[in-house]
Amino acid sequence: MTFINRFKLVFAGAALLAVSACGLVQPEALTPEAQAQTEEERRETIWDIFRDQDPDVKVSVNRFIWNASLEVLNFLPVESVDPFTGVIVMGYGTPPGGNRAYRATVYVKDPALEARSLVVALQDRNGRTVSASTQRAIEDAILSRARQLRIQDGRL
Structure with missing residues (x-):
């Protein structure tokens, strides 16, 4: 387990302990103003990120x-x-038939099947970005294959 993973695990455990310790006060013992404030705080806690805020939100x-x-x-x-x-x-x-190693980061930023929806960043082993023409060629290959997949899907 790497140091970062251990740190994340310890941090998550500490956050869990801190949040669970907050519930030790009984709501009956609170004044009406404090009880209203507690109910308001419950609506804005860390656990709200795990609730479905909008069930209609989909992957875009x-x-x-x-x-x-x-x-x-x-x-x-x-x-x-x-x-x-x-x-x-x-x-x-x-790549097959190549002798240089690359790494890539792909960003699909829109649900439309268009060129503006795709950004590809390629780097070689030295950390230098590859030429714009190579990146465009990769993007064109991805978009061509995406169009083929859409045609094969048959639900146009």
């Missing part, structure tokens, strides 16, 4: 671009994904 990325990104860049190991923000972070890998 294009699934065809998302899947096409994973297919086109399948030679890169996936390090982390977040479909709610549309970010895919990939580690270093060498």
